[in-house]
Every structure is written in structure tokens, then in C-alpha cells.
Amino acid sequence: MTAELFQHQFPNGLVLLAEPMPDVQSAAFSFLIPAGAAFEPADRPGAAAMVGEWIIRGAGDRDSRSLLSVLDELGVAHSEGAQTVHTSVSAAALGKNLLPALGIFADVVRRPTLDEQEVEPIRALCLQSLRSLEDDPGSKALTELRRRHFADPWGRSAIGTVEGVTAATPDDLRAHFRRAYRPDGAILGVAGAFDWKAVKDEVARLFGDWEPGAPTEIVERPSGPSRSHIEQETQQTQIALAFPTVPVSHPDYYRARAAAAILGGYTSARLFTEVREKRGLCYSVFASYEAFRDRAAVVCYAGTAPDRAQQTLDVTLEEIRRLVSGGVNQEELDMMRAGLKSALIMQQESSMSRSGSLASDWYHLGRVRPLDEVAAALDALTPEEVGDFASGFDLDAMTILTLGPEPLQLG
Amino acid sequence: MTFHHETLPNGLQVILERNERARSVAAGFFVRTGSRDEPPELAGVSHFLEHMVFKGTPRRDALAVNRDFDRIGARHNAQTSEEDTIYHVSCLPEYLPAALDVLADILRPRLDAEDFETEKQVIIEEIKMYDDNPMMVAYEAAKAAHFSGHPLGGSVLGTEETISALTVEQMRDYFTRHYGPPNVVLAVAGNAEWGLVLDLASRLCGSWTGSGVPRALPAHRGVGQPRAVLREEDHQETIVAVADAPGLESPDRHAASLVATMIGDHTGSRLYWELIDPGLADGADLSFQDYQSAGAFYTFLSCDPPSAQANLDRIAEVYRDFSDDGPTDDELERAKNKVLSRLVLRGERPMGRLMPLGSDWTYRRAHIPVEKEIAAYSAVTLDDARRVLEAYPLLPMTVVAVGPNVEVRPPV
Numbered sequence: 001m002t003a004e005l006f007q008h009q010f011p012n013g014l015v016l017l018a019e020p021m022p023d024v025q026s027a028a029f030s031f032l033i034p035a036g037a038a039f040e041p042a043d044r045p046g047a048a049a050m051v052g053e054w055i056i057r058g059a060g061d062r063d064s065r066s067l068l069s070v071l072d073e074l075g076v077a078h079s080e081g082a083q084t085v086h087t088s089v090s091a092a093a094l095g096k097n098l099l100p101a102l103g104i105f106a107d108v109v110r111r112p113t114l115d116e117q118e119v120e121p122i123r124a125l126c127l128q129s130l131r132s133l134e135d136d137p138g139s140k141a142l143t144e145l146r147r148r149h150f151a152d153p154w155g156r157s158a159i160g161t162v163e164g165v166t167a168a169t170p171d172d173l174r175a176h177f178r179r180a181y182r183p184d185g186a187i188l189g190v191a192g193a194f195d196w197k198a199v200k201d202e203v204a205r206l207f208g209d210w211e212p213g214a215p216t217e218i219v220e221r222p223s224g225p226s227r228s229h230i231e232q233e234t235q236q237t238q239i240a241l242a243f244p245t246v247p248v249s250h251p252d253y254y255r256a257r258a259a260a261a262i263l264g265g266y267t268s269a270r271l272f273t274e275v276r277e278k279r280g281l282c283y284s285v286f287a288s289y290e291a292f293r294d295r296a297a298v299v300c301y302a303g304t305a306p307d308r309a310q311q312t313l314d315v316t317l318e319e320i321r322r323l324v325s326g327g328v329n330q331e332e333l334d335m336m337r338a339g340l341k342s343a344l345i346m347q348q349e350s351s352m353s354r355s356g357s358l359a360s361d362w363y364h365l366g367r368v369r370p371l372d373e374v375a376a377a378l379d380a381l382t383p384e385e386v387g388d389f390a391s392g393f394d395l396d397a398m399t400i401l402t403l404g405p406e407p408l409q410l411g
Numbered sequence: 412m413t414f415h416h417e418t419l420p421n422g423l424q425v426i427l428e429r430n431e432r433a434r435s436v437a438a439g440f441f442v443r444t445g446s447r448d449e450p451p452e453l454a455g456v457s458h459f460l461e462h463m464v465f466k467g468t469p470r471r472d473a474l475a476v477n478r479d480f481d482r483i484g485a486r487h488n489a490q491t492s493e494e495d496t497i498y499h500v501s502c503l504p505e506y507l508p509a510a511l512d513v514l515a516d517i518l519r520p521r522l523d524a525e526d527f528e529t530e531k532q533v534i535i536e537e538i539k540m541y542d543d544n545p546m547m548v549a550y551e552a553a554k555a556a557h558f559s560g561h562p563l564g565g566s567v568l569g570t571e572e573t574i575s576a577l578t579v580e581q582m583r584d585y586f587t588r589h590y591g592p593p594n595v596v597l598a599v600a601g602n603a604e605w606g607l608v609l610d611l612a613s614r615l616c617g618s619w620t621g622s623g624v625p626r627a628l629p630a631h632r633g634v635g636q637p638r639a640v641l642r643e644e645d646h647q648e649t650i651v652a653v654a655d656a657p658g659l660e661s662p663d664r665h666a667a668s669l670v671a672t673m674i675g676d677h678t679g680s681r682l683y684w685e686l687i688d689p690g691l692a693d694g695a696d697l698s699f700q701d702y703q704s705a706g707a708f709y710t711f712l713s714c715d716p717p718s719a720q721a722n723l724d725r726i727a728e729v730y731r732d733f734s735d736d737g738p739t740d741d742e743l744e745r746a747k748n749k750v751l752s753r754l755v756l757r758g759e760r761p762m763g764r765l766m767p768l769g770s771d772w773t774y775r776r777a778h779i780p781v782e783k784e785i786a787a788y789s790a791v792t793l794d795d796a797r798r799v800l801e802a803y804p805l806l807p808m809t810v811v812a813v814g815p816n817v818e819v820r821p822p823v
Binding site: 023024025026057064065068069071072073074075076077092093094120121122123124125128129131132134135136137138232233234235236266267268269272273276277278279280281282283284303304305331334335337338339340341342343345346348349350351352 | 678688690713741753
């Protein structure tokens with residue numbers, strides 16, 4: 001099932017990955033630039049997101065309005081914004097409009113106007129987004145969990161803080177742009193209907209003379225605390241917890257993915273079965289695998305009425321301990337495998353999701369995994385291997401966060 | 412791409428839009444029932460029933476239902492709206508028989524009394540979850556206020572009271588009345604052969620019994636009473652406003668959808684430039700929703716509570732300008748390109764095709780391939796857009812405000 005892959009690294013460091021999809025009319029790209037919140041100054045949380053909003057407000061010889069107009073004229077569905085590590089620009093359109101779209105976004109990431117008059121509206125918009133997050137208890141709980149679980153800056157959410165967004169000056173933002181928007185470390189994934197030579201030549205023309213810069217050094221700082229409660233008058237208590245596991249490049253990666261999926265990655269997985277199906281304790285409950293290049297975590301979430309939150313947390317913790325001490329069985333492994341393999345194949349029907357996967361693979365591994373390799377690795381897993389791996393989970397390093405009217409007893 | 416359809420002797424409609432080049436296949440049962448079909452005392456029964464469908468059958472308990480889908484790596488889910496309850500699955504082509512075996516089985520659920528009580532708690536949790544979401548609170552309240560006295564005014568989830576009071580016998584009766592095969596369409600999109608689909612449908616659903624059920628289809632015109640829902644703890648004010656729009660029978664639905672895109676798409680629209688770009692609000696959009704016999708333009712606004720009135724008045728000003736001066740040629744072309752590109756992108760996945768496919772057959776008994784839908788959007792003229800707005804002005808609106816500011820008034 002492996003498709004053809006073209007790849008090229010330009011002398012300035014930019015990596016271009018492209019996978020043709022014979023059965024689609026569309027083409028999509030996913031552009032990751034290491035300019036996310038992890039690279040913003042520690043006293044300006046939110047600066048990366050503000051810059052991400054600033055660059056789209058006029059670039060090259062187009063002002064803010066004509067930039068969005070030309071994208072609409074070309075029928076380019078697009079989204080852009082800062083994340084923890086990267087600033088991501090992704091777009092999809094009919095295949096014939098791929099190169100024009102790339103040209104427009106080359107202006108956006110290399111030659112934004114950065115008109116100072118835009119900064120106050122951007123600040124107002126970012127402050128409103130922060131207020132909306134306060135009104136969204138589930139997202140707030142997960143945002144605050146990551147902040148406490150991962151060492152800073154890896155736990156940062158791009159949304160930032162009221163203080164950071166309020167304090168950022170146009171000079172701060174320009175400095176972030178100059179420092180972080182660079183070709184070295186940038187990854188451009190393309191998938192769909194395109195001609196490789198035309199794409200490669202156009203990317204060379206648009207980005208070949210982009211000057212690399214000096215990498216920003218990351219200074220890690222401890223985070224925490226490992227147990228916390230945020231008091232808020234909500235209908236449901238939010239429970240979020242995380243514990244460390246291995247990243248994508250680790251030899252045990254597939255075991256880690258399997259263990260997380262068996263815990264809470266599909267509808268007959270343990271958390272859904274025990275918390276929702278058998279006990280009716282909540283509507284939403286899951287476990288997922290989240291990774292950076294050199295660290296990763298299993299993240300679990302549940303939202304439930306305050307009077308049943310303690311039982312929900314207890315059952316969730318019990319299921320995690322059972323995974324650590326009791327292993328997994330063949331049937332669970334087969335289900336996990338069937339789900340991940342189907343997802344891989346179905347991903348090849350969407351140019352947008354495939355382009356994102358190409359770029360993400362390169363970030364984690366420095367290469368794109370052929371789908372056959374992924375399928376073979378999944379096929380090779382045994383229940384014993386996954387069980388042994390899960391028995392090594394370091395639950396002492398677990399972070400638990402609750403949000404709601406009353407604190408819980410945290411195991 | 413080929414299309415096939417057949418009516419089984421018991422009245423079940425079976426359709427397939429075959430795409431041999433797709434890597435997957437998607438299938439769904441489209442049951443023509445939703446909150447608009449519920450008497451007030453049963454509010455929420457369609458959605459609760461959707462949950463109960465997954466709780467088991469004479470052949471499978473709930474764990475087996477999930478397990479049998481998961482064994483083949485199938486992605487399954489269900490959704491309930493005002494008009495439809497849809498059960499869908501997508502999987503690799505070789506697993507279609509196994510996937511349909513489960514999906515068809517659960518459409519004849521056992522509706523066990525003990526499961527009913529357990530699942531009631533999950534429904535109440537879902538209601539609480541939405542109570543913590545200001546946009547959902549505002550949307551439900553706005554629909555109720557605008558469609559007051561009309562079947563579309565009912566709540567899809569119901570309330571803690573109606574759900575608590577519901578009995579399993581009432582649900583069984585509702586099931587018998589609304590899940591008869593003439594009220595159901597089985598739609599399949601993607602890589603599947605018609606012979607196989609028809610054979611599976613006959614074998615798995617041929618023994619289903621039950622009749623069709625009429626639906627009350629009153630038209631709706633007018634606005635409802637404004638309402639404010641005080642939520643002192645909220646940080647933002649959330650406003651949903653509603654005006655009537657063409658229904659799904661109307662040939663004007665494409666024009667109405669383009670009007671909403673030009674005025675209120677999440678990016679590059681008039682509301683975007685008026686409210687989002689200057690940072691006055693973090694959400695401001697207009698969307699078009701068509702129902703049977705009625706339609707609605709929904710305005711959504713999220714902003715600083717003290718600026719809510721000023722922002723709502725700005726939105727009204729945008730609507731007046733648009734109605735007075737009409738859209739420009741460029742504006743219409745851009746909106747078309749945007750919509751067409753979204754149609755193509757969504758249509759590339761069988762799961763993306765399944766929803767319009769099943770819905771078109773349920774309500775129009777028509778197969779509308781992507782190309783035909785594109786042609787219909789392309790044919791919309793400026794006059795069509797103006798005509799829609801004359802027949803369905805965006806003002807006045809039914810306004811519901813949720814948050815700390817209870818002083819918000821409908822714009823004049």
C-alpha cells in the first residue's frame with residue numbers, strides 16, 4: 001500500500017516531501033516552521049500566536065484584504081497559526097491551484113508586511129480567544145494539564161497568557177519573526193494531484209534564497225505541580241491526567257501507541273468500556289498518545305458530574321494500574337491493529353491529512369515512514385511485548401489536574 | 412462513478428454511489444426521525460434512542476457491538492438532529508459485509524430496561540457537558556425562541572427533566588413507530604459492488620417490519636421573543652440570532668448558502684472584516700441551515716460582554732448594507748470558488764460523500780453527484796441572491812444572549 005514519495009532537502013535546510021495521489025483532483029500542503037510557542041520569549045507567552053496572525057494580514061505586494069481575496073478566488077481552503085513547536089500553514093485546493101497558493105504563502109512566511117496598525121486588533125482578538133478558553137472547561141483542563149506535565153517550553157499552549165499578550169510590543173513580535181521564521185528546520189509536505197518537477201522547481205524559486213539563521217537555544221525549566229485543582233462553577237468536573245511514554249523515534253514506539261490505544265483509543269477500549277459503557281459515569285472519556293521529538297505522554301480525559309467525579313477518577317486510575325500490572329490480550333491487540341491500519345489507508349484518501357502526516361513524520365523521525373513499514377511493525381507486535389512495555393510506565397511521574405466546583409482525592 | 416437504487420419489498424430504500432477507485436467504503440442508515448417528530452413530553456427521545464441502539468440486540472450485547480466494529484478497524488458513529496438520526500460506518504472495502512452485519516443488527520435493538528437506566532445517566536452527562544458550553548446553550552435557546560410553537564423549536568438532547576421522566580416503554584413505542592423500513596434509507600458510498608450491497612441489504616434488513624410515518628410540515632415565518640440567559644461566571648457574551656430562510660424543497664438553497672458565505676464565512680467575509688479583523692469579536696459568522704418546510708439563517712457572535720450590543724448593531728448594519736447594495740460580482744465569484752473547492756475536497760472521501768448522498772435521497776429521492784451540485788452553485792446569479800434576501804430578509808432576528816450581559820436587545 002506504500003505510495004511513491006519524492007523528497008528534497010535544499011541547501012538552506014528546507015525539506016520538501018511530496019506524495020502523489022492518483023485518485024484525487026485536489027492537492028494540499030502542510031508547512032511546518034519551527035516558530036511556535038516553544039521559541040517565543042518566556043515573558044511573552046502568546047507572542048508566537050500573535051505573529052502567526054500578523055503574517056497573514058498583508059504580505060508581498062498584497063494588503064490584508066487582497067491576500068484573503070486572492071486565496072478565495074483560487075478556492076484555497078487554508079488555516080494558519082502557531083502551535084507549541086511549529087507555526088503551521090496548511091492549504092488545500094484543486095491541483096491546478098497548488099503552485100499559485102504556494103507562491104502566496106511564500107510571501108506570507110517570508111515577506112509579511114507586519115504593519116504596526118494591525119497589532120492592537122490582533123492583541124484584542126487574542127485576548128478574546130483567551131477569554132473564550134475560560135468558558136470552555138474541557139479545553140482549559142487539557143491546556144492546563146499540558147502546562148503542568150511537560151517541562152517548559154514543551155507544555156506551552158500557543159494561546160499564551162493575558163499578561164504575555166498584553167505586554168507584547170510590535171518590536172517583540174518582529175524580533176520573534178526574524179529569529180524564528182527560517183528555512184532550516186522548516187518542513188513542507190505536499191500530497192495530491194501535482195507534477196513533482198514543477199513543484200520542486202517552484203519551491204526552489206520561492207524558497208531557495210531564504211537565508212538560514214542561528215537556532216534558538218531552548219532552556220528547559222521544570223513545570224508542575226503534579227497535582228492540582230482549578231475551582232470553577234461548572235456542571236461537570238473535568239479530569240485530565242498524563243504520564244510519560246516514549247517518543248516516535250524510540251524502538252518501543254509501536255508498543256507505546258498500542259498501549260495507549262488499548263487503554264482508551266477506540267470504542268471497545270478499556271476506559272470507554274469500564275467508565276462509560278458499564279458504569280454510565282460520563283459521556284466523554286479517552287486516552288491518547290501525544291508526542292514531541294524527544295518526549296511523549298499518554299493523556300487521559302473524562303468529564304462528569306461533580307458527585308460522580310471521584311468514582312470516575314478512581315475507575316480511570318484503576319484501569320491504568322491494570323494495564324501496568326495485568327498486560328493486554330490478543331483480541332485487544334488485534335482491534336488496536338485493525339483500527340490503526342484502517343486509519344493509515346483511509347488517510348490516503350485525503351490530500352490534506354496525508355500532507356500533514358508527511359511533515360509530521362519528518363519532524364519526529366527525519367524521514368517519512370513507508371506505510372508498509374508501519375503496517376509490518378503493527379503486525380509484528382505481540383501481547384507480551386505490549387504488556388511488558390506497559391509494565392514499565394512510570395506512574396509516579398503522573399500529573400493529575402481537575403477542574404470543577406470541588407477538589408477530588410487524587411490517588 | 413455509478414449510481415444504483417432499489418426499494419426492498421418492506422419499503423427500505425437502498426442506494427449506492429460507487430467509486431471503484433476509493434480505498435474505503437462508507438455506509439449509513441438514515442432514519443427520518445428527530446426532535447421535530449417528538450411530542451414535548453418525549454423531548455430528547457430520538458437522541459436517547461440513538462444511544463440505546465448501540466446497547467445491544469438479541470445477538471450482541473453492547474460490548475460485542477463495539478468489539479465487532481473495532482475488530483475490523485471500522486469507524487462508526489451516529490448523530491441525531493432535528494430531522495434525522497444517522498448511523499454510519501466507514502471501513503476498508505473487504506470489511507463491508509462484516510460492518511453492515513453489525514450496523515443492520517443494531518438497527519433492531521433490544522432496548523433492555525436495565526441498559527436504559529444506565530444510559531440515561533450518560534445522556535444526562537451529555538446534557539451537562541453542553542450546559543458548560545455557552546455556544547450550545549445559546550444555540551438551543553435561540554432555536555426554541557425562534558421556532559416557538561413549531562416542531563423545529565424542540566431540543567435535540569431534551570432536558571434533565573424529560574430524560575429522567577422517560578420510560579423504556581415510551582421509547583419502545585417510539586422506535587416501533589419511527590424505525591419502520593419505509594422511513595429508512597441505507598446509503599453506501601465508495602468502493603463497493605451493487606450486487607453485494609443489495610444482497611447484504613436484503614439478507615440483513617429484509618425481515619424488518621413496520622410502516623412509514625407522516626411528519627407535520629408547517630411552514631415558519633416571523634421572529635420570536637428575545638431572551639437573555641444570565642451566566643455571571645462566563646468571560647465572553649455569546650449571542651445566537653435567527654431569521655427565516657428557504658427550506659430544503661426550495662430551488663433557492665444554493666443562493667441562500669452563497670449569501671451566508673459572502674456575509675458570514677469564518678474568513679474573508681463581510682462579518683470577518685467588520686468584527687474579527689479589527690479584534691472586536693473572536694467569533695462572528697452567519698450560516699444557512701435548511702430543514703423540511705422551513706429554513707434558518709443563524710448568526711453567531713462571541714465577544715466581550717460590554718461590547719455585545721455595539722457588535723450586534725454592527726452586524727445589523729452589515730446586513731442592511733448587503734441588502735441595500737447587494738453583493739458585487741467579485742464577491743459572488745469568490746464565494747462560489749470557496750464553496751466549490753470545499754465540495755470537491757469533501758467529495759474525495761467516501762465518508763464525505765455519504766452525508767449529502769443519504770440526505771438527498773431521504774428528502775428529494777434524487778441522486779445529486781458532486782458535478783451537478785457544483786453546476787447548481789455555479790449558476791447562481793446576483794439576482795438570485797437579491798431575490799432570496801427580499802423573500803427572506805436577515806432582519807429582524809430572534810436574538811438570544813447568553814453570559815453576564817442581560818441588556819442585549821435585538822437591533823432595530
